[in-house]
Amino acid sequence: MKLTVWTYEGPPHVGAMRVATAMRGLHYVLHAPQGDTYADLLFTMIERRDHRPPVTYTTFEGRDLGADTAGIFRDTCCAAYERFVPQAMIVGASCTAELIQDDPGGLAETMGLPIPVIPLELPSYQRKENFGTDETFFQIVKALAKPMPRSAEVSVNLIGPLALGFRHRDDIEEIKHLLAQMGIAVNVVAPFGATPEDIARLGAAHANILMYPEHAEAAARHLERVCDQPYTKTVPIGVGATHDFVNELAQICGVEPQIDTTRLRQPWWSKSVDSTYLTGKRVFLFGDATHVHAAARIARDEMGFEVVGLGCYNREFARPIRALAKEFGLEALISDDYLAVEQAIEEAAPEMILGTQMERHIGKRLGIPCAVISAPVHVQDFPARYSPQMGWEGANVIFDTWIHPLVMGLEEHLLTMFREDFEFHDDAGASHHGGKAVAPTAPTPEVHERAQDTGSDVMVWLACAEKELKKIPFFVRGKAKRNTEKFAAERGMSEISVDTLYEAKAHYAR
């Protein structure tokens, strides 16, 4: 038993729903009690889908448990087939139905439906949502995709994008742009928009582009084995990664790499003098492994940030993320415990968080700006505008998205100059974020000789030093406080004076 407050991932059957909802002509019959239908609203509300997910729930009740829940499943399966006439069906159990062991797969098999019925085994008490997406897509591919003659022209499949994905819709378009440059055709995009008939055609492609390893790596490996299709290992998020991706793909497909960067603005935007203030910004990265991996490289190599912490919540990718952290001289945080993530961020005291919607809340609480780089998603992560993460336009979008939460270059100087100004003050936040101007909070009268808020048990900030600390603009104050305390601790000092503060400042100056 494990106490959980907020979760990064849902149960594995929600992963199966994400695959089913992304596809067309596929129906999912889910053995589940009333209430599990809540998952429909993830798709219709967060993603604003205009159709219900293609999922039929058996909705068994307490009084059915002693009776014939298997019969309810069979009837539901029949009714769903007759009503929706899908090309193929997936069947499975949610967490409660798993306990009553009706074996939906076995039941559906005996029904003699005239379409492929694919059973899913998704252990709800061991695994989570991303296992569900990967396993479901793998089972569908395994059941339907067979070796077949290759297309005459060089073509690839785009695999991995699905429902409720972080910008998957737009990433597909961006990859198609890159492929068009190189004269490579798209055979099938799956699961996003694919029908079971399309899945059966996967084998005609010359290679697979594995867009999101957490959703389609098992399928990619299977297709490599069965259909002899190589797959790409680089995820093209960021300028460097996109260059690498194009070269990798060109090699796999035996074509010349063609690169057209006329729409790419990120490198110049990053070089331009206004971006100087980004130098060495301390950032903490947390999210799914794919996006964190890409973001770490962008943060360090393309934005000039300092990565002070990184990690992922999907344990399946713990090994590569640990290796990545090592490369950055860090210890990776592999956890799906929201409170542990919050604690790690608090300890690292970054100037910005690149995380998920969950970290946005952590950022709000700790007063640290946050940009979202990964699922789990929120309605805001489905903008009306074109907003990919991959490819050249993705690099542009990421530049804009990441700097938006920050106080901008010139404003930073103004804040320093007019730190006690009635408009420019700590509580006001970045001026381009709107919201009502807040009056500065009244300074607390100095009654104590020694300040109370120490941040450590033994170290004491003298009142004058604390007052000085408050003159430092809020977006760097955390860093200054942390550096000063570290500086003092290393020297065995128990009191922090104004001198200590400035000695530490000189010590850490760069």
Add this chain to the structure above:
Amino acid sequence: MNTPAPIKAQSCADAPVLKERGQREVFCGLTGIIWLHRKMQDAFFLVVGSRTCAHLLQSAAGVMIFAEPRFGTAILEETDLAGMADANDELDREVARLLSRRPDIKQLFLVGSCPSEVIKLDLARAAERLTTAHAPHVRVLNYSGSGIETTFTQGEDACLAAMVPVLKDSQARELVLVGALPDVVEDQAITLLSEMGIGPIRVLPSSRAEGAPEIGENTVFACLQPFLGDTTAALERRGARRITAPFPFGEEGTTLWLRAIADEFGVDDATFARVTDAPRARARKAIENASAALRGKSVFFMPDSQLEIPLARFLTRECGMEAVEIGAPYIHRGLVGPDLALIPEGPRISEGQDVDVQLDRVRAARPDLTVCGLGLANPLEAEGLSTKWAIELVFTPVHFYEQAGDLAGLFSRPLRRRAILEQGAAR
């Protein structure tokens, strides 16, 4: 006073009920935790369940406003199920950890879920054991919010019903208002009744454990919500007596609800009029303004929050709408009977759900407004039908006079918005 006598055979009281069974597009009772934990400020709700339960709470809550909310899920793992770990020991350990971190917690609810019920984890016994272990600081209670036993707002009913047996005895003649409402609305109700000279007034649930009402044979109570059947039964077992009335939605519902309580306490007509005339007039005016877009329009209620029947009464009698179908997850005639009797015959009354079949009826009727859950709203809008998400009716202050206009506004906004956008597109 002007209590309209129910007109037999011409109201929905005797209408046949279409009972359906099939896929239900309705939340389970766990969802109630989202508003209950805000209302009861020293309570913690610990769901003993699966990752699905945790995900539901997070998704239904929509936004995560609180870094560390007063609810959580003890997620059952493979070891708990395989008998490798004693689930009770595990639960005791998690509860001890939770309570040591949260000394502000005075009431802990162990909330049963589908998986905990299927594996027959005895949470009642666990609650007794934990109450002894953590007495006197914390009282531990249990109820079921599982989807196999409860639907959406029934979770609140189960929670309040679990609190009733441990309420202290009292022989005082007191009025208890039952149901978790936003403070602003609760205060309005108390003010109106107090001004009639009725008191003392207690509420269940109270915002803090020490303010809990006391119960006995002289207690009379009135339900604020139409889904409190088990709580009603539990209070009646303690000897308390329920005041029967339509529910306080809209001007008419509020007046009838107040009048029934006033009659119980012997309030004369002049006093009643002095207290209610001004807010009644305000409510009528507000409804008139807000319901302009609703008059003559048809409405279809999908089953969701159990508020369907009282709200259909409000929309048909006070806002001039015509109900096509009024669907409710279940119909408790003892509670919603007075509302049902006020609705003129005509609409189909349905209980339970077979969602695809019901959606066929929606498409055939093409109502001007469909009240439904979040999973159905956008798909129906995409088919050209206007919808009102039902969950907002549970989260928004909609009871009593001062909110009557807001309540009408919740229904008229989707219609007004569609009209604005259609006009804009035509320009």
